[in-house]
Amino acid sequence: MDGPGFDADLPAQVERALADFLGHSREEIVRTEPGVAAGIDTLSGFVLGGGKRIRPTFAWWGWRGAGGAAGGPAAEGALQVVSSLELIQACALIHDDLIDSSDSRRGRPTVHVASAKLHADRGWLGSPATFGLASAVLVGDLALAWADDMFAGAPLPAATLAAARPAWRAMRTEVLAGQYLDVRTQAVGDASPEAALRIDRLKTAAYTVQRPLHLGAALAGAGDELIGTLLEFGGDVGVAFQLRDDLLGVFGDPSVTGKPAGDDLREGKRTLLVALGLQLAAERGDDAAARVIADAIGATDLAGAAVDRVREALTSVGAVAAVERRIDELTTSAVAALERAHLAEPAPSALAELIRLATQRTS
Incomplete structure (x- = not known):
């Protein structure tokens, strides 16, 4: 085509x-x-x-970047795989x-x-x-x-589907492992930044960006070196995406995000934003801010002025600024990995735009 x-x-x-x-x-x-x-x-x-169709989009550009066709029978088969x-x-x-x-x-x-x-x-x-x-x-x-x-x-040769199965199997296991780890972390009360980042890597980075890219590239016959670079790129973009989502979960406009502000707090999620908030408050000796943040975790009735107080506490101790810096660092390293991948056009331009959309401050 x-x-x-x-x-x-x-x-x-x-x-x-x-x-x-x-x-x-x-x-x-x-x-x-x-x-x-x-x-x-x-x-x-x-x-x-x-839905934003983020995962099929990353998978599609993995396919195209590794030399897959834009249209025709093979592309139709790839489209069915990425849509799944x-x-x-x-x-x-x-x-x-x-x-x-x-x-x-x-x-x-x-x-x-x-x-x-x-x-x-x-x-x-x-x-x-x-x-x-x-x-x-x-x-x-x-x-x-x-x-x-x-x-x-999907109407693709058996060998083509077989090449993509390792990514498919890994992705299903990783997302479920990430979900379990998320639940377990809440249950044991692990509020460390390290625990939050482990969940981000499994539940979001691997599932949302890394494995979809791996899947699409494998469908197109990519070798280990290219797949390795895409996994590096995807890990950075995926974590940056989750960190932006964490910020929007507390500071975002519900009419844009589609979820009530403070939902992550009410659900007791130990995000990196919350973990850094508690850590920085302790380092500064700001007991009042630490108490506001800690009391909000799992508070099912959290709303209105209480959410505003958490926002103020997270900002005042420097947690918001620290997460923004981490997003910037991850974005920079992702761009560098994308340049090293030497993907076929127009995949590099499309993926650069996805980086921007995944990490922008408003949606």
């Missing part, structure tokens, strides 16, 4: 691939088991109801919302909340909340199972 192919509007192409797969998969099961239609539709609505990452993401988000008891996602009710409402509205037997929790677990599990189906069913 001549011209830009799928490069020109990748999110729309990912949306098309997902809609085609979900529609076909729904038809297969609902034809014989119509009672599951509501659950299937919940998943389809969640997957197709928004959104189903892993759906599983992770649905279960994450359940773990965190979150009420909203992207400005809409989370899957367990929406499913509980469906139960209540229809007057079904039993507890709406229990039904909502069970439905979210099962819908998330289905998303993960269908991700494998979408990957395996």
Whole structure:
């Protein structure tokens, strides 16, 4: 295919691939088991109801940067593979919302909340909340199972899919390991910066940037040296992305982020921002700031003026400035790695723009 192919509007192409797969998969099961239609539709609505498509985008530019075509049969197959990452993401988000008891996602009710409402509205037997929790677990599990189906069913040679499987397997394990580590860190109360960075590396960097790049490049036949450089680039970008997300979770505008300000604090997340806040407050002997930050972690009723006090404390002890410096350092090292990769155009330009979008201060 001549011209830009799928490069020109990748999110729309990912949306098309997902809609085609979900529609076909729904038809297969609902034809014989119509009672599951509501659950299937919940998943389809969640997957197709928004999202930045970050993981398919990084995977696509790994494919293109390693010499993959912009259009044609091979590109169509690669598109299906990279789009399947959104189903892993759906599983992770649905279960994450359940773990965190979150009420909203992207400005809409989370899957367990929406499913509980469906139960209540229809007057079904039993507890709406229990039904909502069970439905979210099962819908998330289905998303993960269908991700494998979408990957395996891509119209690509078996050897091409086999080359990408190490990245696929590593990514699934790493994101679940990162989620478990996140839960465990909250449970044991480890507020160290080192613990926060370990979670960032596993749960965000590896899953959001490194392995998608690895996956796309492997599909295009990239060698170990290029993949190694992309993993280095992706690690820095991924951590910087998570640190920006941590800042926006406390200081961001909910109308932009899609989540209430302070949600990470209410959920008890030990982010690097919080860890540095506690560490710097202790170093400065600022007991008042340390108490404000510590009391906010896991405070489910945190809102309004209380969130403002945490913001003031994190700023006054220097935690915000320290995280901003770390983002700048990671961005600089990511740019250097990108230059060393010598990717095929237009991948370098596209990835440079993704660095900017991932680390900018407003979204």
